[in-house]
Amino acid sequence: YGKNTIKFLRLHREGKQHFVKEVEVCAHLRLTSPQEYLEGNNSLVIPTDTIKNIVLVLAKKNGIPSLEQFAIDICNHFMTTFCQVAYVKAYVQEVPWQRLHEDGVPHIHSFICVPDGIRFCEAEQCRNGPLIVFAGIKDLKLMKTTQSGFEGFYKNEHTTLPERHDRILCGELFCKWSYGECKDFDFNCIWKKIRECILEAFAGPPDCGEYSPSYQKTVNCIQMLVLSRVPQVQIIEAVLNNTFYNVVDMKNLGLTNDKEVLVPVEAPYGSCACTLGRK
Structure with a gap:
């Protein structure tokens, strides 16, 4: 209670x-x-x-x-x-x-x-x-407008989703991590560093980005970068809820829409989650 x-x-x-x-x-x-x-x-x-x-x-x-x-x-x-x-x-x-x-x-x-x-x-x-401490970030909305696709997935008679090699990747991220034994940690500094890792892994280099073949791979890249750079983190959980954007068909309006006007599809939405830890 x-x-x-x-x-x-x-x-x-x-x-x-x-x-x-x-x-x-x-x-x-x-x-x-x-x-x-x-x-x-x-x-x-x-x-x-x-x-x-x-x-x-x-x-x-x-x-x-x-x-x-x-x-x-x-x-x-x-x-x-x-x-x-x-x-x-x-x-x-x-x-x-x-x-x-x-x-x-x-x-x-x-x-x-x-x-x-x-x-x-x-x-x-x-x-x-023992005292157990977790920290995290939630409601972090991220988007990149290219360098994302989804191809080569399993297909059967119920599959209607087309393969895409260039799409918008957008989602709301939840990350939660656990520390080992807390020994005078600078929690503020660690949290900021982890947030920087999340943004870097999601976006890639600022001048060219980095291709994401799936939401799942992006989640894993975030976790791997955090674990590689922040030794205080023992386990990290990440959940990415995605938002799709559909290109508006403007042919009846006499216009060609080259992925310039899109509408979000907020529900239903896909979600992927992964928990990764050190051995």
Whole structure:
């Protein structure tokens, strides 16, 4: 049991310069006894309103140096404060505020919300067990307008999809990875590096791109690049939900449409997923 969707903004001031973290937290507990379920005995139950208050107090006292560290702080607090807690899990996701720039100069207290992927993390711990930390990015919408195709697939009497050697590749990406033993990691730096790997693997070199023969291969390339460059990552899960674009037939309008006007087909949509880890 626990408290979901604890939303708040943490404002940090350094002189005139302000820093913001707006987050949504879910904190869940499992107690050492199920007596509240079996007997209706609530003597060990930490009210979910108390859980919410603890999360807010930790944000006030500790700040949010990184989402991962804040999730770890939540786990540590419940494990060290309440002997009746057998398991704790904290999920934290961030609203993507970025500092506003005017003519290249960063503003001291103004921000813009840029929906270029949602950062999130999870931390969980059993009593007398290791602390496990996951991190990730979701709702990351990516597109490339060429250097993608889908050919040579299995065909039977139900196949109507034509082969394509040049198509738009567009999708919404979810990536989640797990760390090994956390030893003073710079979680912010690692997360940014992984995001850069994702974009590089998806797009390829900026002057020419890189051909993708399938959504599945693109997912694998993302995972392989992350594992090769970020040694702290042990396992990475990736899900890519694709959006097709169909070329509008303009022959009846007396026009030739050379893949210039297209309409998205958002449903039904294809999805591919893969989990890759180190040996």
